[in-house]
Amino acid sequence: MTGAPRIGRDVGRGWGTVASGGVVLTLRGHRHRYLRTAAALASGVLVLPGAGVAADLPLKARAAKTVYEWTGFYVGGHFGYGDAGFGPGTNPMPEQGVVLPHSATGLTGGYQLGYNRQLANRVVLGIEADSTFTSPSDGPALAHSPAPFHTTIDYVGTVRGRIGYAFDRFMPYVTGGFAWGHTHININDGDGVTGLFPVGHYQTGWTAGLGLEYAVSGNWTAKAEYEYVDLSRKTYDLSGFGLGSVNVDPRIHLFKLGLNYQFGDTPWMPVVGGKTKLPESDDWNVHAQTTVLPQGYGPIHSPYASPQSLPGGGQFQATWTTTAFLGARLWDGGEFYFNPELAQGFGLNGTLGLAGFSNGEAQKAGAPFPKIRAQRYYFKQTFGLGGEQEAVEDAPNQLAGKRDIDRVTLIVGRFAIGDFFDGNSYAKDPRADFMNWAMWSSAAYDFPADLPGYTRGAVVELNRKDWAIRAGLFQVPAAPNSDVLTFKTGGSVVEFEERHAIFEQPGKLRVGVFANSGNTANYQQVVDLAAANPGLDINDIVTATQRDRLKYGFYVNLEQQIANDVGLFARVSWNDGQNQILSFTDIDRSLSGGLSIKGSRWGRPDDTVGIGGAINGLSAAHRDFLAAGGVGLLIGDGQLNYRTERVLEAYYAYSVIKGVTLTADYQLIANPAYNADRGPVSIFSGRLHAEF
Structure with missing residues (x-):
């Protein structure tokens, strides 16, 4: 699960990233301003032939019509839905459609870039390359269709020609060209669901389609497109698994909605004079982020281990996220935000082995190819109460304008709880500051979330x-670590935020109380049953005894500027520790704090240095459960020599250019997973983050 990024702040950050090969690129949306356009007025002199007197006859001025020009390079992204067939006997993997039915592709999304040339007769010729990625598997649908193996498509790439006709700002077009993709077959465990041995191949083919593109405002165009993709047949030899041969013959249908940013004839540069092609609009915005985060460590002391333990020999892994932040003003005070996100890669050991996990970008659902999710989609209604106003800057999930300082805000939809609760200016964003889960969050707050760290609910x-003062009610996972959210039980939190100044230095104190009701087991009950029935596996007892149980707790969160460009943060959090952790991580009490220093003192005002530490602990019942061989969300060594888990983290974030930072990070973790028999472990990380 990724640490929930901040929004508006991210959170203001957040595009909530594209990373590849250790490089992260972030795109930032346009600022919406209206540009004045001037109409040329024409006047003429009419001379009447054969007349003895010339008369000047004024003609009514005619406004010159500005015709949109499609010529130039562009780059953009798309999001949509699709379906596919792979041929008889291939058992397509059902993938998430969210509000739409699951299908062999589910929701889809990706990137495109291209070039158009508009001819004098308004015919537009172009070339475009794109990549389209599919959704994660749909767990409930998969459970209802067990099979010895499942087939899926990981992504589709195309290089296509386009022929369109410009009706000023409208351009219908047809398209076609070369296509390729990567398919794979998961050989399943005996349950017919759990994939054990993925086998994959690349396949080539052709594509054709049609679409309509419209110039919206500024340099932005929007498009709707249908594409058919036909890839060549590939025979998978599964005889080594006792399954014979399978012919995979992909036929794919893709429906896309996209946005393109139009450049001039010089790629990656604004049009001549910096002017946009059309007037800007304050009623919508676009931002993006991309982050690549590699991590590694060397051999550690490891006298015993389980699959939930950090491997003793060391490991290197990397994650890459890319997020788009789309916002639209619906009416006075009403806004809608949508954040599709691509995520690829894995945390160390599949995000297992540490309670305070080392990578805030690492989701519990890693993937070798990028997977698309509709991470955020929510409505926001602000009710002004009058009086003094404040300016709102254009930012991810934040439309520019003004709002009343005294106000009531209602948010309904899907989001990360960290978008609105437990904020902190110095330790909140693993894409920009501290990476460890116990540093950027109140770690004992088991906030409701699916595997990537998001939920659905309402905040006021x-x-x-x-x-x-703010409060929220949210869906919780159907079971610990489940990707399925439910309202049968629920989670709630209330937070009070106080703003103050100490010696004219601003600060904030946040105090929150929370309670979750979820399908969990009681640690002490499980330990007692395991002791009375030594022939039973303790983790089987967990599953058999899960029912609706309550977990509650609190957090206190301080941020305080102590001098210009120097700030400190501190958090303490606690939960009752009697029942299973449901969503976040295996921590029942946590204390963290540190310093954040901007680089203005050494001539690098956009650089940041951070240093901090955290101490994580467990309740007595939770310790006994792990010592008896129990498995938590992220940890479980099979036995336990209990000590508190201790984290030291330091980083330097170097500003390469505006919107692009390169970070070096070091974490020393003593007693990983609370086990004094293991570690310590030194984790070295890099991070490339870009945003626009």
């Missing part, structure tokens, strides 16, 4: 100049 906030 009352804001005043010196304080705010």
Whole structure:
């Protein structure tokens, strides 16, 4: 699960990233401003032939019509839905459609870039290359269709020609060309669901389609497109698994909605004079982020281990996320935000082995190819209460304008709880500051979330100049670590935020209380049953005794500027520790704190240095459960010599250019997974983050 990024702040950050080969690129959306356009007025002099007197006859001025020009390079992204067939007997993998039915592709999304040339007769000739990625598997649908193996498509790439006709800002077009893709077959465990041995191949073919593109505002165009992709047949020899041969013959249908940013004839540069092609609009915005985060460690002391333990021989892994932040103003005070995100890669050991996990970008559902999810989609309604106003800057998940300082805000939809709760200016964003889960969050807050760290629900906030109070009600996972969210039980949190100044230095104090009701087991009950029935596996007892149980706790979160460009943060959090952790990580109490220093003192005002530490602990019942061989969300060595898990983290974030940072990070973790028999482990990380 990824640490939930901040939004508006991210969170203001957040595009909530594209990373490849250790490089992260972030795109940032346009700022919406209206540009004035001037109409040329024409006047003429009419001379009447054969007349003895010339008369000047003024003609009514005619406004010159500005015709949109499609010529130039462009880059953009798309999101949509698709389906595919692979041929008889291939058992297509059902993939997530969210509000749409699951299908062999589910929701899809990716990137495109291209070039158009508009001819004098308004015919537009172009070439475009794109990549389209599919969704993660749909767990409930998969459970209802067990099979010895399942077939899926990981991505589709195309290089296509385009022929269109420009009706000013509208351009219908047809397209076709070369296509390729990567398919794979998962050989399943005896349950017919759990994939054990993926076998994959690349396949080539052709594509054809049609679409309509419209110039919206500024340099942005929007498009709707249908594509048919036909890839060559590939025979998979599965005889080594006792399954014979399977012919995979992909036929793919893709429906796309996309946005393109139009450049001039010089790629990656604004049009001449920096002017946009059309007037800007304050009623919508686009931002993006991409982050690549590689991590590794060397051999550690490891006298015993389980699959949930960090491997003793060391390991290197990397994650890459790319997020788009789309916002639209619906009416006065009403806004809608949508954040599709691609995620690829794995945390160390598949994000297992540490309670305070070392990579805030590592989701619990890693993938070798990028997977698309509709991470955020929510409505936001602000009710102004009058009085003094404040300016709102254009940012990810934040439309520019003004709002009343005294206001009530209602948010409904899908988001990360960290978008609105437990914020901190110095330790909140693993794409920009501290990476360890116990540093950027109140780690004992078992916030409701699916595997990537998001939930659905509602938040209401009352804001005043010196304080705010906010509360939320959310869906929780159907079971610990489940990717399925349910309202049969629920989670809630109430947070009070106080703003103050100490010696004229601003600060904030946040205090939150939370409670989750979820399908969990009680640690002490499980340990007692295991002791009375030594022939039973303790983790089987966990599954058999899960029912609706409550977990509650609190957190206190401080941020305080102590001098210009120097700030400190501190968090303490606690939960009752009696029942299973449901969503976040195996921590029942946590204390963290540190310093953040901007580089203005050494002539690098956009650089940041951070240093901090965290101490994580467990309840007595939770310790006994792990010592008896129990498995938590992220940890479980099979036995336990308990000590608190201790984290030291330091980083330097170097600003390469505006919007692009390169970070070096070091973490020393003593007693990983609370086990004094293991470690310590030194984890070295890099991070390339870009945003626009």
